[in-house]
Amino acid sequence: MFDQPKWEIDAASECIRKWTENLHTEAKRLFAQDGTHANLLFLFNKESGLICVNPVPSNVDYDQLNAAVANSVKEYDLYGVILIGETWAYYIKENDHTAFQLLDGEMRVSDLNAEDKKEALMVKMENRDGDCLVYLDEIIRDEKGVILKEGKLAESAQKIWMA
Numbered sequence: 832m833f834d835q836p837k838w839e840i841d842a843a844s845e846c847i848r849k850w851t852e853n854l855h856t857e858a859k860r861l862f863a864q865d866g867t868h869a870n871l872l873f874l875f876n877k878e879s880g881l882i883c884v885n886p887v888p889s890n891v892d893y894d895q896l897n898a899a900v901a902n903s904v905k906e907y908d909l910y911g912v913i914l915i916g917e918t919w920a921y922y923i924k925e926n927d928h929t930a931f932q933l934l935d936g937e938m939r940v941s942d943l944n945a946e947d948k949k950e951a952l953m954v955k956m957e958n959r960d961g962d963c964l965v966y967l968d969e970i971i972r973d974e975k976g977v978i979l980k981e982g983k984l985a986e987s988a989q990k991i992w993m994a
Contacts, residue, residue: 833857838880844960847875847911851956855966858915859979862952862968866977870916872900877910877959887916900992911958912992919943920951920967952979963987 836849854873862868870887887896900912919940923930929947932938940948950970957963968982 835881840878843875843877843880843910844958844962846880847913847956847958848962848964850875850881851913851954851964851966854913854915855954855982858952858954859968859982862970862977862979868915868917868952870914873913873915874903874907874909875911875913875958876908887914897991901994904992909959911956911962913954913956915952915954917970918951918953918967919948920953920969921948952982957990957993959993961990961993963990963993 834853836846836853838846850873858868870889870891872883872885872887873881874883874885876882900914903909904912921929921933921940921943929938929943933940950972952966952968952970954966955964963986965985965987966982967985969980971978971980
């Protein structure tokens with residue numbers, strides 16, 4: 832069963848990091864069980880911790896979703912946001928021009944050829960203290976079924992919702 836960390840106002844950054852870690856573990860468990868994972872947004876305020884869980888339609892436009900989340904952060908004075916869902920990922924290679932194009936916004940991962948992009952289960956967290964964590968677990972689909980490869984955790988400075 833999912834372990835919901837106790838929320839402490841004075842340790843909000845540590846608490847939301849623990850929430851992110853626990854949600855990542857639970858997302859992997861559910862993915863292994865179901866072979867897929869719904870897109871979900873978890874919204875937190877500083878005083879209470881988790882205040883809302885919202886399903887996100889699978890066909891959502893991510894530019895619109897990001898704008899809506901950023902607006903909600905301001906409108907409702909949210910402390911942090913965690914997003915879980917399936918996404919496209921690109922793993923950088925040495926001397927990689929494509930990576931620069933992606934980072935500069937000249938193209939999107941979804942625009943790449945099938946052999947250049949990977950499916951991944953993503954758990955992303957941003958908070959008002961400047962933390963941004965992203966877990967990416969590569970999804971392998973073949974004739975035997977669906978599995979997750981061991982994931983990667985990145986701490987990033989690239990914030991979208993708390994910018």
